[in-house]
Amino acid sequence: MITVEDWAEIRRLRRSENMPIQAIARRMGIARNTVKRAPASDQVPKYHREPSGSIVDACEPRIRELLAQWPDMPATVIAERIGWDRSITVLRDRVRRLRPQFKPADPVSRTAYGPGEVAQCDLWFPPADIPLGAGQSGHPPVLVMVSGYSRWLMARMLPSRQAPDLVAGHWELLKGLGAAPKTLVWDNEPGIGRRVAGRPRLGEEFAAFRGALGIRVIQCRPRDPEAKGLVERANGYLETSFLPGREFASPHDFNAQLSAWLAKANRRFHRRIECRPEQRLAADTAAMAELPPTLPAIGWRICLRLPRDHYVRLGTVDYSVHPRAVGRRIQVAADLERVRITCEGEPVGEHERCWAAHQTITDPAHAAAAALMRRAAARGRGAAVGVQVEQRDLASYDRLLGAKGA
16 A cells, blocks of 8 residues: 555656656556556545454344433443443443434534623632731622623622622623623522512612613523523633732722733633634624613612711611711712712711621711710700709698608
């Protein structure tokens, strides 16, 4: 048998150079009959040996009978039924080739997303201790969002997984993107919604947010992570590529490092789409829904009458309020960074959002004002005690009761 190089050279000499077969045979040292067959064959020479058969051939009819009745029968069970005492490997190979003839194929579909069509969302809890202040550390949730068309990755750490913080986190990410995907895909996160009688129902806060943006929200079925595989893989990517070797001083430091890393990650070549996410971003955002000029309240919104201790609770943290608002109705508005308190439109308190649990945040100005007001109230009570009041002679009671003096 000649090699592919000899076969190609013979065909060149015969067809291009028009060299006689006998001359080619002398020049290349190959038999004339071999040289004669080479130009006539368009098939590349390849060694082929007839199969010698297998030890499984004798058992194949019985294997076919079993697969015809039970297409899912494992190879180990088939081996037991046919009394197989040889290597299980060759039997597995034969069963693997025969099974598709009896079991209908179940091909999966490749999901493709158009520009601006969908973004998948999830919460990632990084396995790293993040200092939260007040000597506490924890694993706050990170909101992760991946665009289906461009694979543009967005993420931000949130103070909690409650609905107001989730809505505020979505708004911050979408505001940075400059547009809103037409569909958001979520699992059954309690802050997003829940299932009632087997049907998905969004929570009040997220339903209002969806309506303001004019988009659709899909809640996946329980225990169906493949339905949002893009963001699940993004969570793994963050855990293996962003997190290792990093230390964080605070949640704000975590978000700063994460933002810098995402800017690099979105410029990396993505094997699935065969390009960089930033190369598809312009077409992706152009097909998305525009962000509305005004939105309903984003984040926490609480209205209450301020008690005498002049503190309001947000989550598990108490924030001080100026005591002049005691007994009056106040409005508490909190986003991911600040807590602002107003009374009839007038600011009566502002604090940085506290990530540590069970803390009391006091503004020194509020404490000083409360001390002054307490002293003024005490002086008022003292003046009332000093008023002269008529005092009755006790002997009048003895006369009234007919008692005689001792």
